[in-house]
Amino acid sequence: MAGDFYSSEGDAVLREAGLRVTRQRQAIVRVLFEAEDHPDAEQVLVRARDKDASVSQATAYRTLGALADKGLLHRHMFDGGVTRFELATRPHHDHLIDVESGEVMEFVSDEIECLQRRIAAEYGYDIVAHRLELYCKKRRS
Ligand SMILES: [Zn+2]
Known part of the structure; x- marks a missing residue:
């Protein structure tokens, strides 16, 4: 089977x-x-x-x-x-980690991608890969 x-x-x-x-x-x-x-x-x-x-x-x-x-x-x-x-074959994304629950969420931001390319370019580089991890606590209000 x-x-x-x-x-x-x-x-x-x-x-x-x-x-x-x-x-x-x-x-x-x-x-x-x-x-x-x-x-x-x-x-x-x-x-x-x-x-x-x-x-x-x-x-x-x-x-x-x-x-x-x-x-x-x-x-x-x-x-x-x-x-x-x-x-690694999954489409690129970044991660947001809830430090209290350990839950991992995925996000994509064109703005962040763009900003990173611009920073690399300012140093005379092209990005070949990057990782971004946000360690977060849920807002309580
Ligand atoms: Zn992921």
Whole structure:
């Protein structure tokens, strides 16, 4: 019962990382494609096991490491603690982190993008990548 939940885009990501395509790795990559919450390695493992119970911790951690090392997966350390993952193929966005709940929200601001390019240009540079993280507390009024 491969079919719809094992996508060819997932296989392509594995091959790009130089990994052999296995059912276990397909389950891991599928989890990454489905994730909307920047999961950590443990969460990826649990969700991958829901798809394929034979996914081992070593396979999950090694696969995540290999994808990240190849630049196919972003590592985030929003709270300076646990590493969280996000596919690098997702459209660019910045993050707002609620420091009380740990919730991570995504936003895009053309104004900020523009301003950053202008600052880089003033120093004689073109931006090749950037990360912006806003650490926030919810307003109480
Ligand atoms: Zn994100």
